[in-house]
Structures are given as C-alpha cells and as structure tokens.
Amino acid sequence: MEDEGSGGGRSRGPDVKAVALAHFSSPRRAKTVRMSEARDFIIPYVAEVGSPSGSTGSASSGAARALGHASGGDGDGSASLSGFPSDGAMQDTPDYIRRSAARHRVAPVEFFSASVSPPPSPPAGLGAAAEGMASSEKCHAADGVSESDEAVDGGRSGTESLQLEGIEEDKSDCCGLLKQQYGVLLREKEECRRLLEDLMRENELKTRQCREAQESLHDLQMELMRKSMHVGSLASAVEGQVKEKSRLCQLLKELGEKFMVLKSEHQNLRQESLEYKKCVLDASQMSATIQQYVNQYVSLDCEFKDLKEKFNEEAKERKDLYNKIIELKGNIRVFCRCRPLNAEEIAEGASSAIDFDSAKDGELIVRGHVSSKKVYKFDSVFSPEEDQEKVFEKTAPYAISVLDGFNVCIFAYGQTGTGKTFTMEGIEGARGVNYRTLEELFRIIKEREGTFQYEITVSVLEVYNEQIHDLLLTGSQPGATTKRLEVRQVAEGVHHVPGLVEARVTNMNEAWEVLQTGSKARVVGSTNANEHSSRSHCIHCVMVKGENLMNGECTKSKLWLIDLAGSERVAKTDAQGERLKEAQNINKSLSALGDVISALATKTPHIPFRNSKLTHLLQDSLSGDSKTLMFVQISPNENDVGETLCSLNFASRVRGIELGQAKKQVDVGELLRYKLMVGRAKQDSKNKDAQIKSMEERIQTLEAKNKTKDLLTLNLQEKIKELESQLLVERKIARQHVDNKIAQDHLQKQHGMKEDNSYLRSPMAERNLNSTAEKAAAAAKDLGISKQMFSDSNVDTYSFKQLMSLGDEKENNPKAAQLPPTMKARRVSLCNDGAYQQPLNPAMRRKSLIPPPRRSSLLPMPTAKPAAAAAPSPLDKITENLSSPPLCSPPVVSIDKGSRSKRINSILRRSLQKKVVIRPSLAAQAGKKAGAAAAQGTDNARRVARRVPSGGGQRVQQNRDKERGWNTGTSLRNNF
Numbered sequence: 001m002e003d004e005g006s007g008g009g010r011s012r013g014p015d016v017k018a019v020a021l022a023h024f025s026s027p028r029r030a031k032t033v034r035m036s037e038a039r040d041f042i043i044p045y046v047a048e049v050g051s052p053s054g055s056t057g058s059a060s061s062g063a064a065r066a067l068g069h070a071s072g073g074d075g076d077g078s079a080s081l082s083g084f085p086s087d088g089a090m091q092d093t094p095d096y097i098r099r100s101a102a103r104h105r106v107a108p109v110e111f112f113s114a115s116v117s118p119p120p121s122p123p124a125g126l127g128a129a130a131e132g133m134a135s136s137e138k139c140h141a142a143d144g145v146s147e148s149d150e151a152v153d154g155g156r157s158g159t160e161s162l163q164l165e166g167i168e169e170d171k172s173d174c175c176g177l178l179k180q181q182y183g184v185l186l187r188e189k190e191e192c193r194r195l196l197e198d199l200m201r202e203n204e205l206k207t208r209q210c211r212e213a214q215e216s217l218h219d220l221q222m223e224l225m226r227k228s229m230h231v232g233s234l235a236s237a238v239e240g241q242v243k244e245k246s247r248l249c250q251l252l253k254e255l256g257e258k259f260m261v262l263k264s265e266h267q268n269l270r271q272e273s274l275e276y277k278k279c280v281l282d283a284s285q286m287s288a289t290i291q292q293y294v295n296q297y298v299s300l301d302c303e304f305k306d307l308k309e310k311f312n313e314e315a316k317e318r319k320d321l322y323n324k325i326i327e328l329k330g331n332i333r334v335f336c337r338c339r340p341l342n343a344e345e346i347a348e349g350a351s352s353a354i355d356f357d358s359a360k361d362g363e364l365i366v367r368g369h370v371s372s373k374k375v376y377k378f379d380s381v382f383s384p385e386e387d388q389e390k391v392f393e394k395t396a397p398y399a400i401s402v403l404d405g406f407n408v409c410i411f412a413y414g415q416t417g418t419g420k421t422f423t424m425e426g427i428e429g430a431r432g433v434n435y436r437t438l439e440e441l442f443r444i445i446k447e448r449e450g451t452f453q454y455e456i457t458v459s460v461l462e463v464y465n466e467q468i469h470d471l472l473l474t475g476s477q478p479g480a481t482t483k484r485l486e487v488r489q490v491a492e493g494v495h496h497v498p499g500l501v502e503a504r505v506t507n508m509n510e511a512w513e514v515l516q517t518g519s520k521a522r523v524v525g526s527t528n529a530n531e532h533s534s535r536s537h538c539i540h541c542v543m544v545k546g547e548n549l550m551n552g553e554c555t556k557s558k559l560w561l562i563d564l565a566g567s568e569r570v571a572k573t574d575a576q577g578e579r580l581k582e583a584q585n586i587n588k589s590l591s592a593l594g595d596v597i598s599a600l601a602t603k604t605p606h607i608p609f610r611n612s613k614l615t616h617l618l619q620d621s622l623s624g625d626s627k628t629l630m631f632v633q634i635s636p637n638e639n640d641v642g643e644t645l646c647s648l649n650f651a652s653r654v655r656g657i658e659l660g661q662a663k664k665q666v667d668v669g670e671l672l673r674y675k676l677m678v679g680r681a682k683q684d685s686k687n688k689d690a691q692i693k694s695m696e697e698r699i700q701t702l703e704a705k706n707k708t709k710d711l712l713t714l715n716l717q718e719k720i721k722e723l724e725s726q727l728l729v730e731r732k733i734a735r736q737h738v739d740n741k742i743a744q745d746h747l748q749k750q751h752g753m754k755e756d757n758s759y760l761r762s763p764m765a766e767r768n769l770n771s772t773a774e775k776a777a778a779a780a781k782d783l784g785i786s787k788q789m790f791s792d793s794n795v796d797t798y799s800f801k802q803l804m805s806l807g808d809e810k811e812n813n814p815k816a817a818q819l820p821p822t823m824k825a826r827r828v829s830l831c832n833d834g835a836y837q838q839p840l841n842p843a844m845r846r847k848s849l850i851p852p853p854r855r856s857s858l859l860p861m862p863t864a865k866p867a868a869a870a871a872p873s874p875l876d877k878i879t880e881n882l883s884s885p886p887l888c889s890p891p892v893v894s895i896d897k898g899s900r901s902k903r904i905n906s907i908l909r910r911s912l913q914k915k916v917v918i919r920p921s922l923a924a925q926a927g928k929k930a931g932a933a934a935a936q937g938t939d940n941a942r943r944v945a946r947r948v949p950s951g952g953g954q955r956v957q958q959n960r961d962k963e964r965g966w967n968t969g970t971s972l973r974n975n976f
C-alpha cells in the first residue's frame with residue numbers, strides 16, 4: 001500500500017485529489033461510492049501530500065509527529081489527525097475507516113510535500129538545514145509559527161547564521177510561499193475535515209445499516225440453517241413419503257394387478273356367461289326342437305300306430321279273405337296239367353283223349369272208349385299249350401302263404417313221364433314251380449324288406465326205396481348209399497328230419513345252386529316210359545323264418561316242393577330188377593299216400609301217415625295245418641287213358657279232402673323274442689323319456705347356472721366397485737397417514753430443535769441472545785420460524801400434491817413409478833423465487849393435518865399463540881427490511897431480494913439434491929466436523945461450515961474473511 005502511494009501518488013496526486021474533492025463535493029456521488037474507492041481516494045491523497053521525494057523518511061516522520069502534535073494528538077506516533085476519530089472512538093467504526101485513518105497517520109510529510117512543487121535543489125551542505133527548516137516549518141505549520149521560530153533559533157549557531165543571512169531573503173520568500181501554501185492546505189484540511197466528518201456520519205449510518213444488515217444476515221443465516229434443517233427433515237420426510245409412496249404405488253400396482261386379474265376373470269365370466277346364455281338359447285332352441293321332434297315323434301308314433309293297426313287289420317283282413325277264398329276253394333287244391341304229346345307219340349299217331357274246352361272252368365273231359373266221357377273238375381286245368389308261367393300264376397299265392405307263416409306243400413303226382421319233373425323243376429328256359437316259387441319268395445322278401453325279416457334254408461332229400469337221403473351231403477353220389485335219415489316229431493304237429501342239411505340261402509342264385517345240387521344227386525333211371533325217369537321222391541324243404549319287424553311277430557313255416565316218383569304199371573313198363581324194386585317201392589308209397597288221402601277224405605280217425613316215409617314226411621302238410629297243392633299230371637295220349645283216369649280219380653279224392661283251416665305257424669321262441677323286443681322297446685321308450693327328462697333338467701340346470709353366473713357377474717361388478725371405492729379410501733387414508741406422519745415429524749423436529757437450540761446457535765447468536773430482550777426476540781423468532789416451518793409444510797403439501805400427482809401419473813403410467821430417486825426428489829421443489837409457487841392447476845385438497853398452502857409462508861399460523869402471532873417477530877422485521885431495501889444500502893452488502901433468494905434457493909437446492917440431512921441432535925457434531933474440515937482447508941468442509949455456522953463457525957467465518965481478503969485480525973461480525 002505504501003508502494004502504491006509512493007509510486008502512483010506522485011504522478012497523479014493532483015488529479016486524484018481533484019477527483020476526490022469532486023467526489024466529496026458531490027453528495028450524490030458519495031452515496032454510491034464504494035468503500036474501496038474511498039480508500040483509494042484517501043491513500044493517494046495522503047501519498048501526494050507525504051511523498052515529495054523518495055528520501056524523506058525522517059522528515060516525514062518528523063512532520064508526522066508535528067502534525068500529530070498540531071492535531072492535538074497524544075504524540076505517541078499513532079495519534080490521528082485532527083478530525084479523525086481516535087482508536088477508542090473508532091471502536092465502533094468500520095474497519096476500513098480505521099484502516100484509512102491509520103494510513104492517514106503515516107503520511108503527513110508526503111501530504112505536504114506532494115502539494116508543493118519541488119524546491120530548487122539546495123547545496124549539499126544545506127540539505128540538513130533544509131530538512132530542519134522544512135521540519136521546523138512543518139512543525140510550525142502544525143504547532144504554530146512561534147514554536148517553529150524557536151526551533152530554528154535554537155538550532156542556529158553563530159557561524160552559520162552569517163552564512164545563512166544571505167539566504168534569509170530567500171527563506172522569507174520561501175516561508176511566505178510556504179505560508180501561502182500552508183493556508184491553502186489548511187483550507188483544504190478544513191474541507192477534508194468536513195468531508196471526513198460527513199464521511200464519518202455517513203460511515204456511522206452505514207455502520208448502523210451494516211449492523212442491521214449483519215443482524216438480518218445473521219437472522220437469514222439462522223433462517224437458512226433452520227430451513228436447511230427443515231429441508232433436511234423435509235428431504236427425510238420426502239424420502240419417507242417416497243418410500244411410502246413407492247409402497248403405496250406397489251400396493252396400488254398389486255391392487256391394479258388384482259383388479260386386472262379380477263377384471264380378466266370378470267371378462268372371462270362375462271364371456272362364459274354369454275356363452276352360457278348362448279348355450280341356454282341353443283339349449284332352449286334345442287329343447288324346443290326336441291319338444292317339437294318329440295311332439296312330431298308322438299304324433300308320428302300315434303299315426304304310425306294307427307297305420308300299423310290299420311295295416312295289421314288290412315293284412316289280417318286280406319289273409320282272412322284269402323284264406324276264406326282258399327277255404328272256399330278247398331283246403332287241398334288240385335291243379336291238373338296235361339303234357340303235350342311228345343314227338344314219339346305223335347309219330348305213333350296217338351291222339352289226345354283229353355278235352356280242354358272247359359279247362360278255364362277247371363273242368364276237363366277224358367274221352368274214353370267209344371262214347372264214354374268223364375268230366376273232372378279241378379281247381380285249375382292246364383292244357384298242354386299252357387306254359388310254365390301260366391301254371392305258376394296260380395301257384396304264386398302259395399309262396400305268399402309260406403311267407404305269411406303257413407306251411408305249404410306243393411307236390412306233383414301222376415303217371416311216369418307225364419311231366420311232373422317238368423312242372424316242378426322245369427327245364428332251362430322253362431323253369432318250374434320250384435324255381436319260380438323260390439324266386440317269388442325272394443321277390444316278396446325284398447318287397448317286405450324293412451317290415452319283415454326272413455331267414456330261408458333249403459334242404460334237399462329223397463325217398464328212395466323207402467329210405468330218406470340227404471341230397472346235399474358232400475360226396476353223395478347218385479344212387480349211392482348215404483346216411484339214413486328218419487322223420488321225427490319234434491313238437492306237437494311238427495315233424496322234422498334230424499340231421500338234414502339245411503343250406504341257408506339269401507338269394508335266388510344260391511337257392512338255385514342248392515336246388516341244382518340236390519337235383520343232380522337225385523336217382524334217375526331210364527325206363528320204357530321215360531328216358532330220365534325219376535326213381536325216387538324228390539323233396540325240397542324250404543324253411544322260412546319270418547319276423548314281422550312292425551309287430552315282432554315271428555313265424556316258422558315250411559314249403560314242401562315234392563316231385564313224386566311216377567306211378568307206373570310194372571307190366572307196361574316191363575321193369576325188372578332194380579327198376580322193378582324201385583317201382584314197387586314207388587307204388588307202395590303212392591299207395592300209402594292214397595290211403596292217407598282216403599282216410600283224410602273219409603275223416604277216418606286214424607290217418608296212416610307212417611305207412612310210408614313219404615306220408616310220414618307229408619303228415620304236417622296233410623293233417624290240416626298246411627296249405628296243399630297237388631299237380632296232377634296227365635298224359636293226353638289216348639293209350640294212357642287208364643292211368644290218366646286213375647290219376648284224375650285220385651286227384652278228385654284229394655280235392656275232396658277237407659283238411660280244415662290252416663293254422664299260422666307262429667314261432668313260440670320268436671314270441672318270446674317278441675316279448676323281449678316289446679320290453680326293450682318299452683325300456684327304450686322309458687330311456688328316451690328319461691333322456692328327455694334329463695335334457696329338460698339339464699336345460700333347467702343350465703338356466704339356473706346361467707342365472708347364478710349372472711348373479712356372480714353382478715356380485716363381481718359390485719365387488720369391483722367396492723374394491724375401487726376401498727382403493728380410493730385406502731389412498732386417502734394412506735395420504736392422510738403420510739400427512740400425519742410428516743406433521744408429527746415436523747412437530748418432533750421442532751421440539752428437538754428447541755431442545756437442541758443451544759447446539760444449533762452460533763456463538764454470535766448465543767452472544768446476542770444473552771440479553772433478555774434478545775432471548776425474547778429469539779424465542780419470537782423461533783416461533784416465527786416454527787410458524788414458517790408449519791407454513792413451509794405447505795410446501796410439503798404442495799410437494800405431496802405433486803407426489804400425489806406423480807402417484808396419479810404412476811397409476812396411469814406405471815413406468816413413472818420407476819423413476820430414479822433423484823428424479824423423485826427433484827419433484828419436491830422448495831426453492832422458488834420469492835413466495836412459494838402455486839401449482840398451475842392445483843388439485844383438490846385432500847384431508848391432511850397440514851394446513852393448506854398460502855402465498856406467504858411467513859404469515860402466522862392460525863394455531864399459533866395469538867400474542868406471538870400479533871407481535872411482529874424479528875423475521876417479520878427482516879422481511880420488512882428485505883421487502884423494503886434501505887435508502888442507502890451499503891455497496892458491498894447491497895444484495896437485492898432476488899439475488900438473496902436465489903442464493904438461498906441455490907443453497908437449499910444443493911442441500912436437497914445432495915440430501916444433506918442435518919438433524920438437530922447432530923448439528924453440534926456437524927459443526928465440529930465443519931470446523932475440523934475448515935481447518936484442513938477442504939472445499940467440502942468449507943461448504944459444510946457455510947451451512948452449519950455453529951461451534952466452529954467463528955473459525956470458519958475467519959477463514960472466509962481470509963478468503964475474501966479481509967486481513968483484519970478481528971471481524972466486524974464478532975461485534976454482532
């Protein structure tokens with residue numbers, strides 16, 4: 001600083017002084033001049049005055065002493081200039097004022113030397129004298145002229161006075177000039193004194209302002225500290241809230257998941273319900289359809305029963321009518337067929353002895369010898385011209401009778417060679433009755449397919465020489481001795497040949513093949529009457545098992561197709577040997593048949609059926625239970641009239657036999673089966689009824705289930721609504737719980753802060769609070785701070801609202817719940833410029849113990865003490881000071897409201913972002929740590945020391961002053 005004064009002051013002294021004067025002369029500029037500028041002004045001014053040259057140290061010291069003396073100082077070298085406050089008086093003056101005063105004291109010589117132009121260089125020997133004179137002049141200027149003269153006179157010696165007389169005049173001139181300058185300087189000094197007094201007054205004003213500013217600064221620091229603590233507590237509370245919020249969010253998420261699960265279940269149930277509804281609709285439609293079908297079935301069943309009854313009645317009527325017709329026509333019907341004359345007979349010129357003129361009426365006339373004519377009447381008479389088809393037209397009804405369950409016996413009787421085999425078997429291209437009857441049987445079976453079911457078996461046997469041979473046995477050769485079969489009575493009126501092969505046939509081809517097989521096995525021999533004369537009675541037994549599918553009636557009937565061996569006159573045929581034997585057996589059996597027919601015709605009690613194998617086999621057909629048809633074959637040759645008449649007579653007897661009404665051969669076993677079928681049908685009907693009933697019950701069950709599902713759906717919807725309302729209530733409760741917790745934390749922390757107030761207060765604060773008034777003010781301040789804290793809790797509320805809005809956002813956007821904690825903490829913005837910022841769209845206030853947010857956090861709480869609330873607190877004063885800046889603010893401490901708030905906000909933001917939680921109980925430790933850190937000189941420690949001005953706060957403040965360049969040993973802050 002001395003270098004600065006000596007180096008720069010000499011060259012710019014007048015200008016600076018002028019500037020200084022200009023500054024001081026302008027009160028308006030003085031208000032805005034900074035203390036550093038004032039110091040710069042003072043120092044050069046003193047430097048200009050006190051630095052005439054660089055080698056005037058002693059003189060300047062002497063002048064200083066002189067000035068000190070002149071100013072009435074105590075003469076200890078540290079006396080101040082006149083007008084400057086003394087050390088004791090400057091105790092309360094600011095430091096820079098005292099420093100400027102100290103500087104002022106060390107440069108009085110320079111002060112003078114700078115104001116004058118440098119004198120001409122004196123001779124070398126006059127240097128000391130000049131110095132002494134200068135010093136004496138300066139002393140004189142300071143203490144008075146007389147004292148200066150005395151000093152000059154005292155130092156003058158006798159010899160030197162002579163030498164100096166020459167320069168007396170110059171000296172006098174110099175003295176005049178000096179006096180003149182001295183006067184100017186005195187005026188300037190007066191001006192400076194006035195200016196200094198103004199400066200002092202202004203300094204005092206500024207000092208008071210600084211004191212107030214310091215107080216406000218202290219209060220602000222305290223407020224800042226408390227706010228920092230509050231922010232810390234808020235941060236912890238916010239952290240707790242965030243945790244609670246995260247827990248609630250998790251709970252919400254779980255509830256949301258449960259809700260989604262319930263929703264999906266509800267959706268599934270709804271879908272299932274819809275499906276069930278559809279099923280019910282389908283089931284109802286199905287039920288209606290089933291009911292319709294059931295009704296249709298019932299109506300059709302009734303109709304079918306009616307039709308069946310009608311059909312049965314009609315069929316029965318038809319059968320009855322037909323049987324009546326048959327009965328009217330006779331039980332044994334006899335057809336008479338006459339073969340044509342063969343080529344040999346024609347060649348012999350034989351003529352026909354049969355007259356067929358009335359053949360249509362069943363009559364024929366046999367012309368006998370000369371004029372005798374014998375008329376025979378039969379059921380049908382077929383002339384030689386009538387073919388096989390014509391014959392069968394009258395035979396076909398027997399096939400129907402067989403299928404209706406009646407036993408039928410069709411046999412051909414006649415003289416050998418008259419065409420029995422031709423009629424029964426026929427030839428290729430002219431099939432006989434056997435083939436056509438079987439063909440008719442299969443045709444009718446096919447017609448009755450669906451209503452009747454038949455099973456047909458065919459057996460072929462022959463009675464040869466009174467022995468029964470099975471012609472279907474494998475290996476049986478014509479004429480060979482085969483297994484002997486006997487006729488047995490298997491039941492009442494039923495005779496059968498046990499062991500007889502029964503070939504089952506299902507169509508005509510199979511039947512014909514069987515017939516052909518049997519025919520090939522038949523014994524055929526050549527006689528005089530017939531080249532291929534049948535030597536046995538060939539019998540085809542067709543067993544028909546019928547089942548009426550409509551009524552379950554079962555029948556078991558037999559169709560006998562018998563081609564009898566031809567009777568012959570042994571003498572006429574000249575049979576010999578085996579042929580004779582065969583003829584005898586044939587005649588014997590035919591005689592037995594005649595005996596039976598005669599017995600039947602005369603209704604003899606004993607019918608000799610067992611006289612021959614043939615009659616034994618035909619016992620069932622001839623005993624009245626069957627329908628019998630006999631073809632009586634005759635030859636037209638007049639040479640065979642005798643045999644023809646025998647045959648016709650026999651036929652006539654046969655036709656006269658009354659066998660009685662044929663009985664239907666009902667199968668007893670089938671009857672049982674029928675009964676079983678009826679039972680099954682009834683059971684099926686019951687099952688169907690039960691099935692219909694079960695379906696109806698199922699439909700009712702489905703409808704009930706559907707109703708249950710609907711009820712369940714409604715219950716689920718109500719449950720979902722309850723859960724939603726419960727969720728809202730839980731949200732409110734959780735938020736209220738969080739608010740209560742925050743309020744309790746605040747109250748506890750407030751209580752703790754009061755208890756730990758001694759730890760938190762800085763030494764300065766403690767010193768200021770020693771007085772009772774200050775304690776009261778501090779208590780009022782604490783109360784105000786507590787109110788502010790409560791008011792600041794509005795910030796919590798606001799932040800909580802933000803958190804709630806965050807929660808709402810999380811509800812709508814689950815990803816928001818995954819924000820990092822720093823992001824969550826940033827949402828809690830407590831650092832707003834000026835008053836707390838209200839949300840743009842404030843949400844509805846939820847139930848909370850925290851009072852609603854207000855514009856000013858410094859307003860008194862409604863629940864606070866009325867006296868404290870009514871009395872203006874120090875914070876209110878600070879607020880007033882802050883809100884209304886002083887008219888003359890100090891240059892350095894002149895911080896506007898916005899910048900101060902920004903600084904506070906920046907500190908709060910840093911503390912919030914770094915989550916520095918300063919608890920009241922740890923404040924002292926934190927202060928100690930801050931002090932220790934400040935001693936180490938770390939940046940963090942300095943930051944902590946700034947935040948915690950307690951305990952070691954004084955040292956921290958000293959270090960801060962050092963950093964700012966204030967080298968004074970004691971800070972002005974200590975005065976506070």
Ligand SMILES: Nc1ncnc2c1ncn2[C@@H]1O[C@H](COP(=O)(O)OP(=O)(O)OP(=O)(O)O)[C@@H](O)[C@H]1O
Pocket residue numbers: 338339340342384414415416417418419420421422423529530532533534535564565566567633
């Ligand atoms: N209605 C007819 N039309 C044409 N030919 C016939 C007729 N009846 C019989 N014949 C012929 O007469 C011959 C003898 O007939 P068939 O063999 O059928 O007599 P039969 O009565 O069976 O003799 P037998 O008792 O000896 O067996 C055969 O050649 C046959 O073709």
